[in-house]
Amino acid sequence: MNKRKTNTTEASILKAAKTIFLHKGMDGARMQEIADEAGINKSMLHYYFRSKELLFKAVFMEAFSTLAPQLNEILNADSSICDKIKGFSHNYITFVIAHPYLPNFILQEMNRNNEFVNDLISKNHFPSIKKFKLQVKEKVADGTLRPIKAEHLFINIMALNIFPFVASPLLKKVLDTSDTQFKNLIEERKTEVAEFIINAIKV
Amino acid sequence: MNKRKTNTTEASILKAAKTIFLHKGMDGARMQEIADEAGINKSMLHYYFRSKELLFKAVFMEAFSTLAPQLNEILNADSSICDKIKGFSHNYITFVIAHPYLPNFILQEMNRNNEFVNDLISKNHFPSIKKFKLQVKEKVADGTLRPIKAEHLFINIMALNIFPFVASPLLKKVLDTSDTQFKNLIEERKTEVAEFIINAIKV
DNA sequence: AAAAGGTTTAACTAAATGGTTGACAAATGT
DNA sequence: ACATTTGTCAACCATTTAGTTAAACCTTTT
Incomplete structure (x- = not known):
C-alpha cells in the first residue's frame, strides 16, 4: 500500500475540487479543470472519487x-x-x-x-x-x-x-x-x- | 413581415428561457430544454437571439x-x-x-x-x-x-x-x-x- | 530480484451540447 | 398570380465533456 502518495493525491484533488466547485458551482465546474488545478491526470479524479457527483x-x-x-x-x-x-x-x-x-x-x-x-x-x-x-x-x-x-x-x-x-x-x-x-x-x-x-x- | 407570429414566438421563447434560466442558472440551462419548454424548434432560439449568451x-x-x-x-x-x-x-x-x-x-x-x-x-x-x-x-x-x-x-x-x-x-x-x-x-x-x-x- | 498490488498516465469512447444548414411553408408586396 | 421576404423545422456538424481502458510505473513484500 502506497499510503503516502494516496493521501497526498486524494487531498490535492479535494483541495483543487474545492477551489473549482466553490468558484463555479456544480454545473459550471469541469473535471478537466479540477485535474489541471491539482496538477494531475483526469483519471485520478475517477480513481479516487468515481464520478463528478461523488466528488x-x-x-x-x-x-x-x-x-x-x-x-x-x-x-x-x-x-x-x-x-x-x-x-x-x-x-x-x-x-x-x-x-x-x-x-x-x-x-x-x-x-x-x-x-x-x-x-x-x-x-x-x-x-x-x-x-x-x-x-x-x-x-x-x-x-x-x-x-x-x-x-x-x-x-x-x-x-x-x-x-x-x-x-x-x-x-x-x-x-x-x-x-x-x-x-x-x-x-x-x-x-x-x-x-x-x-x-x-x-x- | 409576419409580425404576429414573430411577436408571439419571440415572446414565448423569452418566457420559456426565463423559466429555465431562473430555475437552473446559465450553466445548468440547456438550449434544448428551453426550446421544449417553449414548444418550438431549437433553431428558433438562435434565429431570434443568436446565441445562448445573448438569450x-x-x-x-x-x-x-x-x-x-x-x-x-x-x-x-x-x-x-x-x-x-x-x-x-x-x-x-x-x-x-x-x-x-x-x-x-x-x-x-x-x-x-x-x-x-x-x-x-x-x-x-x-x-x-x-x-x-x-x-x-x-x-x-x-x-x-x-x-x-x-x-x-x-x-x-x-x-x-x-x-x-x-x-x-x-x-x-x-x-x-x-x-x-x-x-x-x-x-x-x-x-x-x-x-x-x-x-x-x-x- | 521478482512477484504483487496499488497508483498514474495517454489514448480512447459515447453522449451531450451549442450552433448551422438547406429545404420548405407562410406571409407580404407588386 | 407570382416573386420575394420571413418564419419554421429536421437533420447535421464540431466541440466539449464525463467517464473508461489498458499499459506503464512505483513501492512494498517475499
Whole structure:
C-alpha cells in the first residue's frame, strides 16, 4: 500500500475540487479543470472519487461541515442571548472573510439540488432551533426582550451576517465602493451587526 | 413581415428561457430544454437571439429591470425613513412571494459573471445611494436616529428582506418548518422586518 | 530480484451540447 | 398570380465533456 502518495493525491484533488466547485458551482465546474488545478491526470479524479457527483458531494459535505457547527454558537451555547449575538457575529464574519465563497456556494447548491440535501440531513444531523426557541420565549416572557418570535430573530441574525457576502457584487455597485472600501464596511460589521440587533430587541 | 407570429414566438421563447434560466442558472440551462419548454424548434432560439449568451442576457436584463426600480423606494423617494422602510419591506416581500426565484437568480449570476454586469451599468443606470446617505446623515445629526452609517442601514434593509428567499432551503431545515409554515413566517415578515429595523435605529 | 498490488498516465469512447444548414411553408408586396 | 421576404423545422456538424481502458510505473513484500 502506497499510503503516502494516496493521501497526498486524494487531498490535492479535494483541495483543487474545492477551489473549482466553490468558484463555479456544480454545473459550471469541469473535471478537466479540477485535474489541471491539482496538477494531475483526469483519471485520478475517477480513481479516487468515481464520478463528478461523488466528488462534488465530498466537497459540499466538507464545506457544510465547516459552516454548520458555527450555528451552534447561537442555537446551543449556554451564554446569554446578547453574548451569543455578539460572539457569533464577530466569529462568523471573521471566518467568512477567510472563506468568502463558502456561504454563496452552500446556499446556491441547496437551491439547485434540494433533494440531495435531504441525504445529508440523516447523516450529518442538522443544528436545531429548539433550545434557542425556549431561551427567547423565556426572555420575552420576563420582559427582558421585546416580543419577537425566535424564528424571526434567528433569520435576522443569519441575514445580517451572511447576506453581505452573498450579495457583494450588487452591494458594491449600489454603494459605489471599491473593494477595499467594501472590505472596511464588512470589517465594521463585526461589531455593527450585533449592536443593531441588540438595539432592535432590547427593551 | 409576419409580425404576429414573430411577436408571439419571440415572446414565448423569452418566457420559456426565463423559466429555465431562473430555475437552473446559465450553466445548468440547456438550449434544448428551453426550446421544449417553449414548444418550438431549437433553431428558433438562435434565429431570434443568436446565441445562448445573448438569450441569457435578455433574460437577465428583464429580471434585473423588474427588481432594480424597487430599490428606488428606499434610495430616492421623498418620504421619511420610517415610511420608506415600512413601504419597501411590505412591497418587496409581496413582490418576491410572486417571483420567488428572482433574487437568487440575480445574486447568483452577478457572483458568477462579474464583468458582464459592468456592461449593464452603463446602459441601465444603477440606483445610487447618494440621496439616502444625505437623509440618514441628517437624521442622525439631529438626533432622530441612532448613529449608523447609511451604508450599513441599507445593507441591513436589503439583508433582512432578501435573505429569507435566498436561503429558504437552509432555513426550512434549521427551523424545521413545512412549506406552509415557512410561507406564514415570510408573510409575517411583511410587517416584522420594518418593526425590527425601526426599533434598531430609533432613539 | 521478482512477484504483487496499488497508483498514474495517454489514448480512447459515447453522449451531450451549442450552433448551422438547406429545404420548405407562410406571409407580404407588386 | 407570382416573386420575394420571413418564419419554421429536421437533420447535421464540431466541440466539449464525463467517464473508461489498458499499459506503464512505483513501492512494498517475499
